[in-house]
Amino acid sequence: MLSPDEIRKINHEIALVPVRKAACIEALKIVQQHRGWISDDSLRAIAAYLEMSAEELDSVATFYNLIFRKPVGRNIILMCDSISCYVMGYREVYEKLQVLLNIRFGETTPDARFTLLPNACLGSCDHAPVLMINEDTYRGLTIEKLEEILQEYK
Amino acid sequence: MEMPLTQHISSNRPALHLKDYTSVGGYQSVHKALQSLTPQEVTKMVQDSDLKGRGGAGFNTGMKWSFVPMNTTGQTKYLIANADEMEPGTFKDRLLLEGNPHQLIEGMIVSAYAIQANISYIFLRWAYKKAARLIQTAIHEAYAAGYLGKNILGSGFNLEMHLHTGVGRYICGEETALLNALEGKRATPRTKPPFPQVSGLFGKPTIVNNVETLCNIPHIVNNGPDWFRGLSPGSDAGTKLYGISGRVNRPGLWELPMGTTMRELIETHAGGMKKDFRFRAALPGGASTDFLVEEHLDVKMDYQSVSAAGSRLGTGTMIILDDQTCPVGFIHNLEHFFAQESCGWCTPCREGLPWTEKILLSIENGEGRQEDLDLLAMHTRYMGPGNTFCALAPGAMEPLQSGLKYFRADFERHINEKNCPWR
Amino acid sequence: MAIIYIDHKAYEVTPGKNVLETCLTLGFNLPYFCWHPAMGSVGACRQCAVKLFKDEEDTKGRIVMSCMEMVKEGMFLSVEDPAAKAFRAQVIEWLMTNHPHDCAVCDEGGACHLQDMTVMTGHTYRRFQYQKRSYKNQYLGPFIHHEMNRCIQCYRCVRFYKDYAGGKDLDVFAAHNHVYFGRAEDGILENEFSGNLAEVCPTGVFTDKTLKAHYTRKWDMTMAPSICQHCSLGCNIIAGERYGELRQITSRFNAEVNGYFICDRGRFGYEFVNSKNRIQQPLIRTKVPDTNDKQNLYQHLKKILSTHKVMGIASPRASLEANFALRQLVGSTNFYHGISETEARLMRSILQTLGSGQVQSPSLKEIEAADAILILGEDLHNSAPMMALAVRQAIRKAPFEAAQQIGIPSWHDAALLGFTQDKKGTLFIAYPTKTKLDELAANTMHRAPDDIARIGYAIANMLNPLSPSPEDIGQDDLKLAKRIAGIIKQAERPLIICGTSLCHEALIKAATNIAVALGTKEKKAGLSFVVPECNSMGLAMMEAPSLMQAAEALKKGEADTLIVLENDLYRGTQKKDIDDLFSYCKELIVLDHLHNETTGKASVLIPVATFAEAEGTMVNNEGRAQRFFQVFDPKNENFRESWRWLDEFKQFKNGVNPEDLAAPGNLITTLVALMPQFKGAETAAPDAGFRINGQKIPREPHRYSGRTAMLANINVSEPKPSEDQNSALSFTMEGYRGMPPAPLTPFFWAPGWNSGQSVNKYQEEVGGALQGGNPGKKLFPEIPVAGKTFLNDIPPAFTPLPGEWLMLPLSHIFGSEELSIYTPGIAERAPRPYLAISKNDAKRLKVLDEEILQLQLQDQIYQLPVLIKEELPDGLAGIPHHIPELTAIAWPANGILTKPK
Numbered sequence A: 001m002l003s004p005d006e007i008r009k010i011n012h013e014i015a016l017v018p019v020r021k022a023a024c025i026e027a028l029k030i031v032q033q034h035r036g037w038i039s040d041d042s043l044r045a046i047a048a049y050l051e052m053s054a055e056e057l058d059s060v061a062t063f064y065n066l067i068f069r070k071p072v073g074r075n076i077i078l079m080c081d082s083i084s085c086y087v088m089g090y091r092e093v094y095e096k097l098q099v100l101l102n103i104r105f106g107e108t109t110p111d112a113r114f115t116l117l118p119n120a121c122l123g124s125c126d127h128a129p130v131l132m133i134n135e136d137t138y139r140g141l142t143i144e145k146l147e148e149i150l151q152e153y154k
Numbered sequence B: 001m002e003m004p005l006t007q008h009i010s011s012n013r014p015a016l017h018l019k020d021y022t023s024v025g026g027y028q029s030v031h032k033a034l035q036s037l038t039p040q041e042v043t044k045m046v047q048d049s050d051l052k053g054r055g056g057a058g059f060n061t062g063m064k065w066s067f068v069p070m071n072t073t074g075q076t077k078y079l080i081a082n083a084d085e086m087e088p089g090t091f092k093d094r095l096l097l098e099g100n101p102h103q104l105i106e107g108m109i110v111s112a113y114a115i116q117a118n119i120s121y122i123f124l125r126w127a128y129k130k131a132a133r134l135i136q137t138a139i140h141e142a143y144a145a146g147y148l149g150k151n152i153l154g155s156g157f158n159l160e161m162h163l164h165t166g167v168g169r170y171i172c173g174e175e176t177a178l179l180n181a182l183e184g185k186r187a188t189p190r191t192k193p194p195f196p197q198v199s200g201l202f203g204k205p206t207i208v209n210n211v212e213t214l215c216n217i218p219h220i221v222n223n224g225p226d227w228f229r230g231l232s233p234g235s236d237a238g239t240k241l242y243g244i245s246g247r248v249n250r251p252g253l254w255e256l257p258m259g260t261t262m263r264e265l266i267e268t269h270a271g272g273m274k275k276d277f278r279f280r281a282a283l284p285g286g287a288s289t290d291f292l293v294e295e296h297l298d299v300k301m302d303y304q305s306v307s308a309a310g311s312r313l314g315t316g317t318m319i320i321l322d323d324q325t326c327p328v329g330f331i332h333n334l335e336h337f338f339a340q341e342s343c344g345w346c347t348p349c350r351e352g353l354p355w356t357e358k359i360l361l362s363i364e365n366g367e368g369r370q371e372d373l374d375l376l377a378m379h380t381r382y383m384g385p386g387n388t389f390c391a392l393a394p395g396a397m398e399p400l401q402s403g404l405k406y407f408r409a410d411f412e413r414h415i416n417e418k419n420c421p422w423r
Numbered sequence C: 001m002a003i004i005y006i007d008h009k010a011y012e013v014t015p016g017k018n019v020l021e022t023c024l025t026l027g028f029n030l031p032y033f034c035w036h037p038a039m040g041s042v043g044a045c046r047q048c049a050v051k052l053f054k055d056e057e058d059t060k061g062r063i064v065m066s067c068m069e070m071v072k073e074g075m076f077l078s079v080e081d082p083a084a085k086a087f088r089a090q091v092i093e094w095l096m097t098n099h100p101h102d103c104a105v106c107d108e109g110g111a112c113h114l115q116d117m118t119v120m121t122g123h124t125y126r127r128f129q130y131q132k133r134s135y136k137n138q139y140l141g142p143f144i145h146h147e148m149n150r151c152i153q154c155y156r157c158v159r160f161y162k163d164y165a166g167g168k169d170l171d172v173f174a175a176h177n178h179v180y181f182g183r184a185e186d187g188i189l190e191n192e193f194s195g196n197l198a199e200v201c202p203t204g205v206f207t208d209k210t211l212k213a214h215y216t217r218k219w220d221m222t223m224a225p226s227i228c229q230h231c232s233l234g235c236n237i238i239a240g241e242r243y244g245e246l247r248q249i250t251s252r253f254n255a256e257v258n259g260y261f262i263c264d265r266g267r268f269g270y271e272f273v274n275s276k277n278r279i280q281q282p283l284i285r286t287k288v289p290d291t292n293d294k295q296n297l298y299q300h301l302k303k304i305l306s307t308h309k310v311m312g313i314a315s316p317r318a319s320l321e322a323n324f325a326l327r328q329l330v331g332s333t334n335f336y337h338g339i340s341e342t343e344a345r346l347m348r349s350i351l352q353t354l355g356s357g358q359v360q361s362p363s364l365k366e367i368e369a370a371d372a373i374l375i376l377g378e379d380l381h382n383s384a385p386m387m388a389l390a391v392r393q394a395i396r397k398a399p400f401e402a403a404q405q406i407g408i409p410s411w412h413d414a415a416l417l418g419f420t421q422d423k424k425g426t427l428f429i430a431y432p433t434k435t436k437l438d439e440l441a442a443n444t445m446h447r448a449p450d451d452i453a454r455i456g457y458a459i460a461n462m463l464n465p466l467s468p469s470p471e472d473i474g475q476d477d478l479k480l481a482k483r484i485a486g487i488i489k490q491a492e493r494p495l496i497i498c499g500t501s502l503c504h505e506a507l508i509k510a511a512t513n514i515a516v517a518l519g520t521k522e523k524k525a526g527l528s529f530v531v532p533e534c535n536s537m538g539l540a541m542m543e544a545p546s547l548m549q550a551a552e553a554l555k556k557g558e559a560d561t562l563i564v565l566e567n568d569l570y571r572g573t574q575k576k577d578i579d580d581l582f583s584y585c586k587e588l589i590v591l592d593h594l595h596n597e598t599t600g601k602a603s604v605l606i607p608v609a610t611f612a613e614a615e616g617t618m619v620n621n622e623g624r625a626q627r628f629f630q631v632f633d634p635k636n637e638n639f640r641e642s643w644r645w646l647d648e649f650k651q652f653k654n655g656v657n658p659e660d661l662a663a664p665g666n667l668i669t670t671l672v673a674l675m676p677q678f679k680g681a682e683t684a685a686p687d688a689g690f691r692i693n694g695q696k697i698p699r700e701p702h703r704y705s706g707r708t709a710m711l712a713n714i715n716v717s718e719p720k721p722s723e724d725q726n727s728a729l730s731f732t733m734e735g736y737r738g739m740p741p742a743p744l745t746p747f748f749w750a751p752g753w754n755s756g757q758s759v760n761k762y763q764e765e766v767g768g769a770l771q772g773g774n775p776g777k778k779l780f781p782e783i784p785v786a787g788k789t790f791l792n793d794i795p796p797a798f799t800p801l802p803g804e805w806l807m808l809p810l811s812h813i814f815g816s817e818e819l820s821i822y823t824p825g826i827a828e829r830a831p832r833p834y835l836a837i838s839k840n841d842a843k844r845l846k847v848l849d850e851e852i853l854q855l856q857l858q859d860q861i862y863q864l865p866v867l868i869k870e871e872l873p874d875g876l877a878g879i880p881h882h883i884p885e886l887t888a889i890a891w892p893a894n895g896i897l898t899k900p901k
């Protein structure tokens, strides 16, 4: 079931496109924003609302990197693993993160506080290495700064 | 030296609000175009200015617009700003989006007018959260000021503008894949022909332009094509946002005349290589361009010169490979990215890139064999332009093919010594 | 025509087609995967690469995908170019990096497009050294087996299932080299055409699960060209046998009829042939104890036939030959149609219309080309599935014309998808409940049958004022009728579809009037009727009195014995009527292949061959006579063709010597001589004497194996293979190796092309007609339109009777057909009995979904669970048609619904 708030937002997106289905990525984003991820039930609810089959919607949902079809932690760490960050030593930062959180890419801490994901170039190559936590971008990372940064997120 | 694109952008001041922007001459081009020029005249100006697309392919922008059918009153047409910027090593559009979103909106209004599109989208990559907020505000302001919406400035021209943020996939930047993404589909590319100019978003005529391309439009319309061509001493017109990342003293982004040399960029603007690091090579315009090496340092960074040197200007944002970074590891990182970001539609890219990545990893780990170099070369040969469905895979092969050329000795050392000499 | 140059040789070809299909037509062996002649080009697999040169001087050229290039005058191409060849081999190597190489245990092996293409490109050695990715397979229901690791990501499955067949529950998931083709979760594939995945998939990802249950390689099957028995469309099929068991049905290409595909009922409904319920031996029940040898049978029959007055009851599911043999045996005056009164009336009405020449009865191919369609009272997915698929194509293709104007050719599926988006052609549907095609319709009208007919009459009247107009038609209906009339009038190729499913004659008359009103000299309107059984049309054409008249004749003592041919009379007519009918008989002789209620009543029961063990001719719904051939010689020699038995019985009747009997195969010739309406049926296929270079056409591929050993456990000396006296086909692998005439093609195979894709080599032009013309012969004459005659039989508007409901027979693709239900998977998917009523009626009756209501219908009382259908008009109640749990009903029928105490 979609919440009234979700429905309101989805309706807004539907109004902007010529066919209902075309709002599906927006709808996935909206629901993910509310619920953190897209469960099978959420998927079916959105699909039904947009008059698509679960298959059709999942085909879209699974194509994209940032629609989560598995549960994620409260905070998502996206660590850039692309070329400039590679050159500037993202691996060291990643290794430190692994130590601090005891998880690797693709995993979530047992307390569901963090999910750690690799991400393609975050577009801050002049300040590499870079990572994002939720909506915040951290540039020019050093391993020394990491602990302090993580503390911001509960 | 004129810096039309970045003149109002400053790192120690927030982006201009509409009021401040108009007070420094913002939206003049909208007044001029909508009130005194025909759409065809605008297109002609842009064509004459020789503005080439800044998204990587370098096609004449005005020419591209001229393929849009114009004798079609009432037909829906679309203009899309490609702000997906996901090419590794590329961070130029971000500056324009965060620094002065009104400039982009202004450029889009004039461009949409030129092709008589009534609906426009900004397709923004997900990670640009700050840009998203600023653009959203700027769009609201522009609507409120009557620059967007119905009957703009009494010209009878209507334009809607929407911000769409992606959900992550490099291929969404490819203009036809972008159309599918906007339609709420899997972002696999479409065939060309038909070009989007004829059959684009929702099957309607559509122009997709890069952010930087569109930001140039107001200045061309305000100052004329001659002025624009005069901005650069070289063969390509205008200024360019050049960027450098890697082990230089001052990585960053600069607006400079088109055709500035690599050496000037690295030594003057980026402050030279960091202490104890030596320059070995650079990808001149993002991850999908061929390496240029020391002998190319005096190459002018414009479309023609870079391509004469065996690479592409691409996005104009350079990634530097220094002597303390393993070129095999460097290229493996790139191919890992491309393999991950293949949309999975065509065989060479879907199957070839993961294979390439696996070979590179095994060489990097000291498990490579001599034959692997032939296999890599085979991949670069067979994933050339035309062999794959879109330009992703051929782009992916550019750093590999030039890497095999310039760093063959390093590849062989890995194989012979059975480990990575940089580790 | 255009001249193009391939490897420096000039060829004359059709411009505008794509280079791949042109090369294939020219006989080049050019590999491909993602392209399919029915689905067009998308350029995904990159397998079909060729070199394209700018001009004669250009020596460098560039690699292009042949499926994406349009043939243009003066083109210079190379198929043999070393770079193009190397690239094609490379594409295979890429595809094979993750393929499991499990051909030995793969159902596709030996008929695998991927195998063929791999050999074709010369790829032999695998250089990929790393771990392969692997996937989980899904349970997809009783028909389709899933083995994802074999996938080469050609995207054909989703393109067929979703884009072509309108399926919703199969898609592609994820991206890069993790793309996965399947359902969102395990479960039955819902689409009625899912079986085609087994043919569309170029490798063994989607395979036929029923074949798997008694697996045989394609080359080890004995195969024959056949015709589907499970609805009136007459789709062409290939049926394959081994060890006396029917093992597989695949589609047999016919450009006019079913094209490349068949529906799941047709593909999987064959298990009745192998059923335990087959009648094994002749049986004389009146003798005590029951006797069952042929000697006794003959003696007994001789007595009956020479002393009794015998009448024959024909069958809409038996061949023309069988029905005609019966007629010859009993005499034309004693020959009766074995169908209900209503059905007989409907068929007469249809035949009158189609025979009048005022309308044309389109083939499925022509239906695909219609630009506006009106369906009156048919739920096509359930009554004539492949027609639903054809309608879907028409609706999908209509916007292609606009695409052509911006230079997008009709084969360019990739470009068409982007351009046409959700645009579609115009379809109107009038049916009491929702149908699957509703989603494509511009308007749907859920009305009572009479009201549908009235809308139809109103449309006809708007098209031509000479056609009578219904009185007091509602404003809404009038507006709709006007809209529909306007659109079909504008259309260049309008099509009306109607049929017998609702057992309602007014619909047929209304449809006739519309089609007649639309027809002009230049534009003949298409009118397509769906009829009940595979040979309903053929039987109707053999004009004969009805079953009721048979009963009267019996009652009057004009006869005392019945021969019932392949017909379970209890299925079509109320039990008490048939009980009555049989009660007048001294002897009831029944010929059939499966036990059923009628055979249960027989005093003499004679087992007969199914379609797989017999040859025969049938006439499909459009009036096309088509021949099916015996697939194998059954081990049980009692399984003889009905016509053979009946023909033989003539000796008992008239004292003819067996030697005097007309040779089998002459039946059709005699039929045509006696009944000129069948003229042409004799040419549906070459006759038994046909030979090429003095040779017969082998039913077995030349690689057929095990012949000397397969019965060695019984006898080490190889038995003499059966001989086929009736047709030009042989039961062995010996015979003519070249290309047989289309109607005699038992399987498709060409050197290097072991999979079904070899059909390319059998077509005049790839995707076009089979060489020498498609099999079958259309019987209805093309009489020039003389004058327009309109029918006037407008029913009053439907008003529910107090306390009564007008009953509707609702067809189900799985369940409503007599023979296919013997396939366990089909039985599994058949509906449970239900009673569909409107929302209001449910409220009035105070019932909820699935609660039980009592239905009193004719002399039966049922307790049925309620199925509320919101769209159903009040006063109507639907029950699943012809499902075994409900007995036959005399249509039209009213029922009384009450809440059980």
Ligand SMILES: Cc1cc2nc3c(=O)[nH]c(=O)nc-3n(C[C@H](O)[C@H](O)[C@H](O)COP(=O)(O)O)c2cc1C
Pocket (backbone or CB within 6 Å): B052, B053, B054, B055, B056, B057, B058, B059, B061, B082, B083, B084, B085, B086, B087, B170, B171, B172, B173, B174, B175, B176, B208, B209, B210, B211, B213, B214, B390, B391, B392
């Ligand atoms: C794989 C791939 C990714 C691309 N990503 C981007 C991108 O992020 N931003 C962009 O402007 N152009 C991108 N392009 C180029 C676009 O396809 C297109 O050429 C460009 O947006 C046109 O704008 P322009 O003419 O202004 O350069 C990409 C191309 C490819 C093949």
Ligand code: SF4
Pocket (backbone or CB within 6 Å): B171, B188, B189, B341, B342, B343, B344, B345, B346, B347, B349, B350, B388, B389, B390, B391, B392, B393, B394
């Ligand atoms: S090259 Fe092919 S698989 Fe790769 S991104 Fe382009 S279309 Fe997709």
Ligand code: FES
Pocket (backbone or CB within 6 Å): C020, C031, C032, C033, C034, C035, C042, C043, C044, C045, C046, C047, C048, C049, C065, C066, C067, C068
């Ligand atoms: S058949 Fe041409 S690309 Fe697949």
